[in-house]
Amino acid sequence: xxxxxxxxxxxxxxxxxxxxxxxxxxxxxxxxxxxxxxxxxxxxxxxxxxxxxxxxxxxxxxxxxxxxxxxxxxxxxxxxxxxxxxxxxxxxxxxxxxxxxxxxxxxxxxxxxx
Amino acid sequence: xxxxxxxxxxxxxxxxxxxxxxxxxxxxxxxxxxxxxxxxxxxxxxxxxxxxxxxxxxxxxxxxxxxxxxxxxxxxxxxxxxxxxxxxxxxxxxxxxxxxxxxxxxxxxxxxx
Numbered sequence: 001x002x003x004x005x006x007x008x009x010x011x012x013x014x015x016x017x018x019x020x021x022x023x024x025x026x027x028x029x030x031x032x033x034x035x036x037x038x039x040x041x042x043x044x045x046x047x048x049x050x051x052x053x054x055x056x057x058x059x060x061x062x063x064x065x066x067x068x069x070x071x072x073x074x075x076x077x078x079x080x081x082x083x084x085x086x087x088x089x090x091x092x093x094x095x096x097x098x099x100x101x102x103x104x105x106x107x108x109x110x111x112x113x114x
Numbered sequence: 115x116x117x118x119x120x121x122x123x124x125x126x127x128x129x130x131x132x133x134x135x136x137x138x139x140x141x142x143x144x145x146x147x148x149x150x151x152x153x154x155x156x157x158x159x160x161x162x163x164x165x166x167x168x169x170x171x172x173x174x175x176x177x178x179x180x181x182x183x184x185x186x187x188x189x190x191x192x193x194x195x196x197x198x199x200x201x202x203x204x205x206x207x208x209x210x211x212x213x214x215x216x217x218x219x220x221x222x223x224x225x226x227x
Contacts, residue, residue, distance in 0.1 A: 004157075031213060040123075042203065042217040043158075058214065059115060090157060099146040099207030102160030103215065 001026050004106035006091050012112045013081040021076040021109050023091030031094045032074040033058075033103065034066065036087040043090065049074055081113045116140055118206045120218035127194045127225050134190040135221040137204030141185035146207040148215060149178055149189055153200045161189075161202075194225045 007022045025032065030051045035043040045058030049068040063085055065077040074093075078085060088110050092103040119138045127133045139147065146165045150158040162171040167182040175192045191198050201222045205215035 033214075035217075040219055042118075042219040043205075043215075044217075045214055048214060094213065096213065099148075099213050099215070100163060100165060102148065102163055104160070105157035107157050 003027065004091055004093055004104050006089075006106035006109050008109060009107065010110045012114060013078075014114060015081060015083065017081050018077070018079050019081070019111075021078070021089055021091075021111075023074045023076065023106060024072050025074075025091075025093040025104070025106075026072065027093060027095075027104065028071060029093035029095055029104075030071065031096065032068070033092045033094075034064070034074070034076045035090045035092065036060065036085075037090060037108075038087055046076065046089075078111075083113050085111065086113045087111060116206050116208055116211070116216040118204060118216050118218040120202075120204060120221050122221060123219065124222040124224070127191075127198075127223060129194060129196060129225055129227045131194055132190065132192045133194055133223070134188050135202065135223075137187045137189070137218055139185050139187075139204075139206045140208075141182055143208040143210055144182045144185075144206070145209045145211075147180060147187050148205040148207070149187070150203040150205065151176075151200050152203055152220065158203060189221075191223070194223075196225050196227055199223060199225045 034046040047066040095101040149161040152158040164180040169180040201220040
């Protein structure tokens with residue numbers, strides 16, 4: 001199993017540009033998450049999904065959109081990039097939503113908005 | 115938003131020494147506490163999921179305890195090695211936030227030879 005994979009690993013955007021961060025998992029997990037990690041701030045939840053076609057906002061959803069058309073894929077869309085979106089983005093998946101099972105994280109995407 | 119605090123923010127340990135650090139959280143609506151180990155330039159990896167008051171978990175030289183009544187968990191590293199250098203994250207799952215984890219800011223551990 002590859003686990004959770006993310007592309008790209010690094011990206012530099014100009015202010016106002018858009019991009020999609022890709023996330024794929026091969027563990028047949030229904031539950032998937034997007035986090036951002038800012039220095040000294042831990043991980044903050046952007047969006048999550050409980051299954052194909054179902055998504056919901058996390059703690060910091062503004063400026064982002066998600067979709068979940070398949071169990072495997074959970075892309076994160078940035079529209080009109082802003083310097084405040086400079087961060088490291090992690091995708092994760094888990095077996096259930098009830099918190100008793102660990103989340104498996106992808107390798108991260110380091111995004112810089114200039 | 116749940117207030118999950120970790121202390122200290124960072125610590126330096128001599129190789130061979132043991133150390134411990136704390137995760138504090140609101141005790142009401144507790145469901146589960148997760149510990150993750152996060153090495154620089156890598157992704158967080160799960161250490162433990164703890165659900166019951168008094169739980170103790172162990173993985174090699176790393177162990178954790180849980181007190182849900184007073185709202186804290188300790189992570190212990192026995193006989194620290196340089197490969198233990200990492201940021202250790204705790205994350206709380208509450209009964210009203212199903213599966214959504216609230217992460218602390220982490221404790222960065224640096225083990226020097």
